[in-house]
Amino acid sequence: MATKVAEIKTLKQGKYLVLDGEASKITSISTSSPGKHGAAKARIEAVGIFDNQKRSLVKPVNAKIDIPIIDKRVGQVLAIMGQEVQLMDLETYETIDLPIPEELKDEITEGREVEYIEALGNMKIMRTKGGN
Secondary structure, three states, rough: OOOOEEEHHOOOOOOOEEEEEEEEEEEEEEEEEEOOOOOOOEEEEEEOOOOOOEEEEEEEOEEEEEEOOEEEEEEEEEEEEEOOOEEEEOOOOOOOEEOOHHHOOOOOOOOOEOOOOOOOOOOEEEOOOOOO
Protein backbone atom coordinates (compact mmCIF):
# COMPACT_ATOMS: atom_id res chain seq x y z
CA MET A 1 0.00 0.00 0.00
CA ALA A 2 1.39 3.36 -1.04
CA THR A 3 0.77 5.66 1.91
CA LYS A 4 2.51 8.38 3.84
CA VAL A 5 1.99 9.44 7.45
CA ALA A 6 0.71 12.84 8.61
CA GLU A 7 -0.64 14.34 11.82
CA ILE A 8 -4.40 14.81 12.03
CA LYS A 9 -4.05 18.55 12.72
CA THR A 10 -2.55 19.03 9.20
CA LEU A 11 -5.63 17.58 7.43
CA LYS A 12 -8.19 19.75 5.66
CA GLN A 13 -11.61 19.22 4.13
CA GLY A 14 -11.34 17.75 0.62
CA LYS A 15 -8.05 15.94 1.37
CA TYR A 16 -7.68 12.16 1.54
CA LEU A 17 -6.88 9.70 4.34
CA VAL A 18 -7.01 5.94 4.98
CA LEU A 19 -9.93 4.83 7.17
CA ASP A 20 -10.64 1.10 7.71
CA GLY A 21 -8.14 0.27 4.96
CA GLU A 22 -10.01 2.37 2.37
CA ALA A 23 -8.89 5.60 0.71
CA SER A 24 -11.45 8.21 1.82
CA LYS A 25 -12.10 11.88 1.07
CA ILE A 26 -12.68 14.16 4.07
CA THR A 27 -16.15 15.75 3.97
CA SER A 28 -15.92 17.56 7.34
CA ILE A 29 -13.43 18.01 10.12
CA SER A 30 -13.97 19.65 13.51
CA THR A 31 -11.81 20.00 16.62
CA SER A 32 -12.68 20.39 20.28
CA SER A 33 -10.53 21.02 23.32
CA PRO A 34 -12.03 19.22 26.33
CA GLY A 35 -10.61 20.40 29.65
CA LYS A 36 -7.59 21.71 31.47
CA HIS A 37 -5.44 18.59 31.00
CA GLY A 38 -7.21 16.94 28.07
CA ALA A 39 -5.80 16.92 24.57
CA ALA A 40 -7.69 18.54 21.71
CA LYS A 41 -9.65 15.98 19.69
CA ALA A 42 -10.56 15.99 16.01
CA ARG A 43 -13.73 14.47 14.59
CA ILE A 44 -13.38 13.56 10.92
CA GLU A 45 -16.21 12.55 8.60
CA ALA A 46 -15.11 10.97 5.31
CA VAL A 47 -16.54 9.08 2.34
CA GLY A 48 -14.73 6.16 0.67
CA ILE A 49 -13.52 7.02 -2.84
CA PHE A 50 -14.13 3.55 -4.26
CA ASP A 51 -17.06 2.25 -2.16
CA ASN A 52 -18.88 5.53 -1.21
CA GLN A 53 -19.18 4.35 2.43
CA LYS A 54 -19.38 7.04 5.12
CA ARG A 55 -16.80 6.69 7.88
CA SER A 56 -15.95 8.74 10.95
CA LEU A 57 -12.97 8.97 13.24
CA VAL A 58 -12.33 10.70 16.58
CA LYS A 59 -8.68 10.99 17.63
CA PRO A 60 -6.35 13.49 19.31
CA VAL A 61 -5.14 16.15 16.85
CA ASN A 62 -1.49 15.15 17.33
CA ALA A 63 -2.16 11.47 16.44
CA LYS A 64 -0.65 10.21 13.21
CA ILE A 65 -2.73 8.78 10.36
CA ASP A 66 -2.03 7.25 6.94
CA ILE A 67 -2.57 9.36 3.83
CA PRO A 68 -3.01 7.43 0.56
CA ILE A 69 -0.76 8.35 -2.35
CA ILE A 70 -3.24 8.94 -5.15
CA ASP A 71 -1.95 8.56 -8.70
CA LYS A 72 -4.00 10.59 -11.20
CA ARG A 73 -3.64 9.25 -14.73
CA VAL A 74 -5.10 9.72 -18.21
CA GLY A 75 -6.34 6.91 -20.42
CA GLN A 76 -8.07 6.53 -23.78
CA VAL A 77 -11.24 4.47 -24.14
CA LEU A 78 -10.56 1.53 -26.48
CA ALA A 79 -13.83 -0.37 -26.15
CA ILE A 80 -17.07 -0.29 -24.17
CA MET A 81 -18.17 -3.74 -22.98
CA GLY A 82 -21.56 -3.48 -21.25
CA GLN A 83 -20.96 -1.94 -17.80
CA GLU A 84 -17.17 -1.90 -18.23
CA VAL A 85 -14.77 0.08 -20.35
CA GLN A 86 -11.35 -0.93 -21.65
CA LEU A 87 -8.78 1.87 -21.22
CA MET A 88 -5.27 2.30 -22.53
CA ASP A 89 -3.02 4.31 -20.21
CA LEU A 90 -1.51 7.14 -22.27
CA GLU A 91 1.81 6.94 -20.38
CA THR A 92 2.49 3.22 -20.04
CA TYR A 93 0.23 1.97 -22.90
CA GLU A 94 -1.11 -0.83 -20.70
CA THR A 95 -4.79 -1.77 -21.04
CA ILE A 96 -7.11 -1.79 -18.02
CA ASP A 97 -10.75 -2.84 -17.59
CA LEU A 98 -12.71 -0.52 -15.27
CA PRO A 99 -16.42 -0.22 -14.43
CA ILE A 100 -18.22 2.79 -15.92
CA PRO A 101 -19.37 5.24 -13.20
CA GLU A 102 -23.15 5.82 -13.27
CA GLU A 103 -22.76 9.62 -13.62
CA LEU A 104 -20.46 9.30 -16.69
CA LYS A 105 -22.46 6.68 -18.67
CA ASP A 106 -23.57 9.18 -21.36
CA GLU A 107 -20.18 10.91 -21.70
CA ILE A 108 -17.90 7.90 -22.22
CA THR A 109 -17.46 6.95 -25.87
CA GLU A 110 -14.79 5.00 -27.75
CA GLY A 111 -11.70 7.11 -28.50
CA ARG A 112 -12.43 9.61 -25.71
CA GLU A 113 -9.83 10.43 -23.05
CA VAL A 114 -10.72 9.98 -19.38
CA GLU A 115 -8.97 10.77 -16.10
CA TYR A 116 -8.75 7.94 -13.60
CA ILE A 117 -7.16 7.55 -10.20
CA GLU A 118 -5.28 4.70 -8.59
CA ALA A 119 -4.93 4.38 -4.81
CA LEU A 120 -4.31 1.40 -2.51
CA GLY A 121 -4.62 -1.04 -5.41
CA ASN A 122 -8.02 0.26 -6.57
CA MET A 123 -8.82 2.26 -9.70
CA LYS A 124 -11.77 4.48 -10.61
CA ILE A 125 -12.71 6.70 -13.56
CA MET A 126 -13.18 10.25 -12.28
CA ARG A 127 -14.05 12.43 -15.30
CA THR A 128 -13.86 12.71 -19.06
CA LYS A 129 -11.53 15.09 -20.86
CA GLY A 130 -12.46 17.40 -23.80
CA GLY A 131 -15.09 16.30 -26.32
CA ASN A 132 -14.34 14.43 -29.58
